[in-house]
Amino acid sequence: xxxxxxxxxxxxxxxxxxxxxxxxxxxxxxxxxxxxxxxxxxxxxxxxxxxxxxxxxxxxxxxxxxxxxxxxxxxxxxxxxxxxxxxxxxxxxxxxxxxxxxxxxxxxxxxxxxxxxxxxxxxxxxxxxxxxxxxxxxxxxxxxxxxxxxxxxxxxxxxxxxxxxxxxxxxxxxxxxxxxxxxxxxxxxxxxxxxxxxxxxxxxxxxxxxxxxxxxxxxxxxxxxxxxxxxxxxxxxxxxxxxxxxxxxxxxxxxxxxxxxxxxxxxxxxxxxxxxxxxxxxxxxxxxxxxxxxxxxxxxxxxxxxxxxxxxxxxxxxxxxxxxxxxx
Numbered sequence: 400x401x402x403x404x405x406x407x408x409x410x411x412x413x414x415x416x417x418x419x420x421x422x423x424x425x426x427x428x429x430x431x432x433x434x435x436x437x438x439x440x441x442x443x444x445x446x447x448x449x450x451x452x453x454x455x456x457x458x459x460x461x462x463x464x465x466x467x468x469x470x471x472x473x474x475x476x477x478x479x480x481x482x483x484x485x486x487x488x489x490x491x492x493x494x495x496x497x498x499x500x501x502x503x504x505x506x507x508x509x510x511x512x513x514x515x516x517x518x519x520x521x522x523x524x525x526x527x528x529x530x531x532x533x534x535x536x537x538x539x540x541x542x543x544x545x546x547x548x549x550x551x552x553x554x555x556x557x558x559x560x561x562x563x564x565x566x567x568x569x570x571x572x573x574x575x576x577x578x579x580x581x582x583x584x585x586x587x588x589x590x591x592x593x594x595x596x597x598x599x600x601x602x603x604x605x606x607x608x609x610x611x612x613x614x615x616x617x618x619x620x621x622x623x624x625x626x627x628x629x630x631x632x633x634x635x636x637x638x639x640x641x642x643x644x645x646x647x648x649x650x651x652x653x654x655x656x657x658x659x660x661x662x663x664x665x666x667x668x669x670x671x672x673x674x675x676x677x678x679x680x681x682x683x684x685x686x687x688x689x690x691x692x693x694x695x696x697x698x699x700x701x702x703x704x705x706x707x708x709x710x711x712x713x714x715x716x717x718x719x720x721x722x723x724x725x726x727x
Contacts, residue, residue: 400479401448402456404510405440406502407432407466414440415506416447417514426503432465437472444478452477458513460485460505471524480522481513488512528594529620535587536617540663542580549573587616596623606720607710609675609682617664622715630712637665639705665704672703680725682706 405414412430417423425447430436444455456479459466466482474480492508513519525533553569556562591597600623604615627633634640638660675682682703689699714721 400454400456401444401450402458402510402514403444404506404508404513405457405459405469406505406509407459407462407469408502409465411502412436412440412469413502413506414443415503415510416444417507417510418448424507426506428503432469434468434472437469440469441473441476441478453479455479456481456513458483458509458516460488460509470522474522474524481516481519482522483509483512483516523624523626525620528590528597529623532587532590532597532616533620535583535590536620539580539583539587542576542583546573546576546580549576588612591616591619600715603714603718603720604711606714607675607707608679608721608723609671609673609707610711611671611674614667614671617667618711621664622711625716627712630709633712634705634708636660637668637708638662639665639668639701639708668704668707669700672700672707675707676700676703679723681723684725 401416403414403416405412410432411428412432413426413428414430415424415426418425427440427443430440441452444457445452448455457470457473458481459470461482461484470480470482488509491512492505495508495511497504497508524530549569549572553566553573556566556569559565591601597619600619601612601615604610604618604622605612610618621627621633621636627636631640672682676686677683685706686699686703689702690696694702710721
C-alpha cells in the first residue's frame, strides 16, 4: 500500500509521499480545498506512485469540518482513508524530535505516522440522515452553551448600577435562544421519526432505564452502524476507560479516566447513570458493590456510566430491548 499524508486547512491542502526505494519525498503544496483541488490531488497521487486508487492510503487529521469533503471524496473514489486525532499525530511528531512546524512538515509527519501506525480505523462516511442529525446536535449544543452564558450574565445584573436596560436585553436574547432551541429539537425529533433505522436504534436505547430521548438521540450516531467492534472500544472512544500508571516501586497512581474522546457526550451520561442507579436493580446493586469495595461515590457513578455504554452497545448489537438481570 502507498501511504500519503495530507495536511488540511480551510483554504488549502498539502500532500506528501515518501518513496522508500529512492529515499525521496514527493510533495504537492497549496492545492485548493475544493472539489477541483481534490481531483488534482488524486491525479497527482496516481501519477506519483503509479498505482491504482485501491492501493493507496490517505492519512489526514480531523480539522473541525474542513477535512470532511476531502475524506468523503477520496473514500468515494476508492482510496482508503484514515482520519487521525490531531493530538495523537502531534505527539508522534514530538517523539521524532520535530520542533519546526509548517504545512509541508505536517503532511510529511502524517505520512510517516500513518506508515508506522499499527491500529488503523478506516474512515467510512455517515449516511445523509446521520450527518444531518450530527449537525443539528452540534447546533443544539451551541445553543445550550449560549443560553448558559446569557443566564450567567443575567445573574450578575443586580450587582451592576443602572442595569435595567441590560437586564431587558439579556431576557430578550434568552427568550430568543430558547425558542430557537425548541425549533432545533423539533427538527431532530422529526428527522429521527422519518428515518426508520435511526428510529429503531432509539427505540432500543429507550428500553434502558436512565436513557431518555435526549441521551438516546446523542448516542444514535455512534450506534446506528457497526463502527465499534465491542463495547469497550466505544467506552474508550468516550474516554470512560480507566488509565493506570504503575512503574517500579515508586509509581503507583490510582486509576483515572483517560479524559480523551467526546467530552460533551461523556458529560451527558452522568445524570442517566444517577437515574439508572435509582430505577434499575442491576445498576443499583453494582453501585452498592463498588461503594462497599471502598470506591468514592463519584468513581462508582463513573463506573455506572461505563456500564451504561456497554448496555447501550449490547441492545443495539443484539437488536433486543434491555431486560435487567435482576427482577424488580
